[in-house]
Amino acid sequence: MKLDDFQSCIDACNACAMACDNCAASCLREEDVKMMARCIALDMDCSQVCRLAAGVMARASENAAAVCRLCAVLCRACAEECGKHQMDHCQQCAAACRRCAEECERMASASQ
Amino acid sequence: MKLDDFQSCIDACNACAMACDNCAASCLREEDVKMMARCIALDMDCSQVCRLAAGVMARASENAAAVCRLCAVLCRACAEECGKHQMDHCQQCAAACRRCAEECERMASASQ
């Protein structure tokens, strides 16, 4: 694979990482932070694995498929939790996570 | 510089990253999470820059001093906030941050 083949998945990973970081920080500014604790924890994991995935794809690494497979799993978990909350930052994060999961699942399958 | 010269600073960075990640997650499990919001936010930044610093030192990078200088600044900020809270995870984190700041400041000066 070459960089062009990875581009849409890299974009989705970067968008998801940003949405997760924004959601985590915004959750910390909510009135009831306690209710958002699991959301914040999953946001942290998800943003970090998205950045790892963006990097291995940008390097066209032989590990890209394996990392994307994990990334999809963490994105699904984060999307599910964020989707429960009605704040804009949570809903936007859930959408970005779902889109990233789809891209990563596609990438993981294509690379097999 | 060689890896041996960096070892005690790398160890301090790894210990600090772990203390910050543990503190962030433990703060999220506290009864009054809202009070811990700034602590959690600074923990996130600090653990990430500590891992970056550990990596550039392990690569004996020419950028090691510059990264250590930033790491020390973020460690000082985190130590100051964590030090205000009496929970064990906060006090341990504050101590790890102070120790890491000292090591990073020493490293940044030695490399000039």
Added chain:
Amino acid sequence: MKLDDFQSCIDACNACAMACDNCAASCLREEDVKMMARCIALDMDCSQVCRLAAGVMARASENAAAVCRLCAVLCRACAEECGKHQMDHCQQCAAACRRCAEECERMASASQ
């Protein structure tokens, strides 16, 4: 500052991280890898600090200016080295690094 204020700098950091990772991996596939050794080493540092900066900005962290200041320094160093090599991946990386440095310098000044 809010997320919108950071957007163009985050985009530049993501683009730079991708260009650096692509450049590092492409350098490793060149015939004369030895000539590219410093380029690869600086690419590694630069991509990692760019992802750190993207994250702290996405969290609208109080540390954003300090991290952007370091990011600009590492981008300038990487741009200078990459700019010496005529391969497309190096020239594209040098351009992405310069653009990211400008955005990060602007961000660091604006936040003071």
Added chain:
Amino acid sequence: MKLDDFQSCIDACNACAMACDNCAASCLREEDVKMMARCIALDMDCSQVCRLAAGVMARASENAAAVCRLCAVLCRACAEECGKHQMDHCQQCAAACRRCAEECERMASASQ
């Protein structure tokens, strides 16, 4: 699980990340860098996933087992390549990768 349960695996991840970063940088200083290209590429991936794993475990994240499972896979791949080269940094890296893979596999199983 609590932080103490993760400690030996976190230590192995930190040691492996350091060995990989040191190996990558040392490979770049070898006379025949081209022969080391795959080793360097795998070192980069491995050090990054090790630091991600150390972080999720330090946060006692519900994603810890999944991340450790991926970490073990990347460690095995890196150990196999590094093991082919006789330089000290490669042999030390291969040993650190194998030890980290064992710890991560144990962690992934224990958490199921």
